[in-house]
Amino acid sequence: MTTNTAPPSEALSRLAALLGTAGCMTGDQIPAACRSDASMTGQQGPVALLRPASVEEVSQALAICSAAGLCIVPQGGMTGLAGAANPGKGQVALSMARFHGVEALDATAGTITLRAGTILQQAQQQAEAAGALFPIDLGARGSCQIGGLIATNAGGLRVLRYGTTRDNLLGLEVVLADGTVLSHLNEAVKDNTGLDLKQVILGSEGTLAVVTRAVFRLAPQPAPIHSAICALPSPEAAPDLLRRAREALPLQAFETMWPSYLTLVEGLEQTRLFDETPGLAVLIEAECPLENFLETAFEDGLIVDALLAQSLAEAQTFWALREGHRIDAALPGLMNFDVSLPIGEMAAYVAETTAAIGNIDAGAAVHFFGHMADGNLHAVLHAPGADAAGLHGMEAAIYGGIRARGGAISAEHGIGTLKRDWLEHSRSADEIALMRRIKAAFDPGGLLNPGKVF
């Protein structure tokens, strides 16, 4: 870390000289999209937006910021939901959008080396063209970036089969706040040479280092996928159904929709799956036909009905319900939650939390869905008439039930700013103190994404 502090205006001149007009924007040049992530909670625009086009430019830009004491907020595709990429007053935003593309792809070894600004969907397409599968997939695939996947340890739709971002990241290159480049673009699955630094960077939400390049493992393309939506008599039947599905099927997805969520998205998508809204709807996908499995589950009373997708288009209508892309527009001001908890606790948690929200605000509604096999529930809370105190009380109801059951307040979206005040519901004061000491080991000046996470 450099100790001689230059004034910000001189630093901005040096950044402009380093990065050029395409790489350093100020004032009205800065696009609105870099003020807030998808949580739409950003307050201030950044003092400058940096868009470096090489690792060297990232390193030199960070060294200039560091010397001037400028705080840096790394940004990916701005699809986050926790406020982690939102710049505060006087801070510099650092977008990796200009440093994108596939640097290497080895189909035999099953590895791909990507620049941080690569859009997820582009990585998926390049892998597919080489006869392989990029193992991560999210609803935001068309705009989220590889660097953001790493900074948030993204989960998404294929965790059950392929794991989270962590499980698929082999090598990583980052730049520290002072401009030091740490390049460990390892391609091997196993590497026990000292502390595995990338593991603590994964999910650190831009507080430790800026991701520049990464090596991921590729998976073989799966066999043809069979999809079905099952109607369960109650949420309590789901853990047994999941266990059987894990044992009997090469399972790819086990996604749940609670009744109020299903009714909401059926209305938005103008469709209706079952004559009677089931106690729980589960979207199952596997690399084999599902008929026999569903028949046995029906005979044993674990499901009361099921719809098998007869085409790829029909499977996509199932996923449109589960992904619920129209919800944001339909419920302005909604709050997103993504908690994790033991699978056996989910049914009771949803029932209790729904009741608690109703007791706080009769005009509020909370809709649950998500990746049950990963122990992950999503929720959208819509409380149009609530004031700040009311919303806080509802957050407390949602997180309090998680704490009591030993779950986590964020399974995949991260902490950012929106959950920072709730972090102690999941982590002890001693753990948070250790996180701060690790932060100082990476970034002694506290310049990278200050005020986020802890």
Next chain:
Amino acid sequence: MTTNTAPPSEALSRLAALLGTAGCMTGDQIPAACRSDASMTGQQGPVALLRPASVEEVSQALAICSAAGLCIVPQGGMTGLAGAANPGKGQVALSMARFHGVEALDATAGTITLRAGTILQQAQQQAEAAGALFPIDLGARGSCQIGGLIATNAGGLRVLRYGTTRDNLLGLEVVLADGTVLSHLNEAVKDNTGLDLKQVILGSEGTLAVVTRAVFRLAPQPAPIHSAICALPSPEAAPDLLRRAREALPLQAFETMWPSYLTLVEGLEQTRLFDETPGLAVLIEAECPLENFLETAFEDGLIVDALLAQSLAEAQTFWALREGHRIDAALPGLMNFDVSLPIGEMAAYVAETTAAIGNIDAGAAVHFFGHMADGNLHAVLHAPGADAAGLHGMEAAIYGGIRARGGAISAEHGIGTLKRDWLEHSRSADEIALMRRIKAAFDPGGLLNPGKVF
């Protein structure tokens, strides 16, 4: 960290009072087994061996040691091969052997909570009794401990199918050097609540914290396993065979044996697989019959012969060759290596390194084998006539070829003391400096396993 330093003798008295005679041994009471791990490179016995029987005892013992400035060397089953658990002069060894057993097992959720001193085989047996599979397996299963698996991020024989220890660890409880207990016995697959502290503890070889309890995920028991040993025309055919096997089979193992290794273990086990020693032997296991796959591979020239195991006993004879338990006794003074490198580089690396060793010492022999699918090669080097300088030259030949190919000097055994001087072949000076800052964030007094790894 406590700053008032009490003299060691007073600290030893307090430790004896805390832990009792079964929990605190000194002098001749200390068993020889705690002087060295399986590398047999230990020089000094510890000044005391602590054997706490609860998390509270670990915490209080560490607080006493910390206050007295005593260095602590955590020990598991002492099956490591890098010297990481070997105590130096005046240091205290901390064994977790008395804190063992299964605390919880939830077959529906697929989780098991274990104490650090639990022997791996006991965890496997308990999981099997509950109808599930504990996903980690190593040759040392009968004596290695859960805490050691975590401290070394152990790999082993099932990484291809189930991943390393890291991929299966859900929650972790550790005690810091000053006695602070960090308990995060999370059971969910996904948890993005701040920095994931356990990830940097995994593989830290006792330098950051003492593991006390852990939550692992269980896997469903696999379908019946089919085993075969294939004879390949050359090592160069292996990457293609592996890629095909990954695509066509629910693959469980893909273990390689180079000709000199195969000849060595065939002699020790008094068996002979093929009339002519093949260019490479590969042990393949899958959850389906192998006949069709092997037939196609034979027709396409990827294999020249294959032996299908006709019984579990026959499969075990295959594994006896691959595990090579008789090698240690047959080649006294051997050195173990476990490097990782890109799969496509392995054939050339083995050929060049074997030639280089021969050039240095005509009386030396190096035998390669290992987990090709994980990018992991093992080697045993036997150079009975070599002096220290000669051995150093051979190590340089082995590690130099790895560095040139972008591999890692340890895929799973870790760094310990034996590879510490070679760490810069895999990690940059900036990375090692950051590791030291992270070490200080966990253990500011530098009391936990000093002198190991970095």
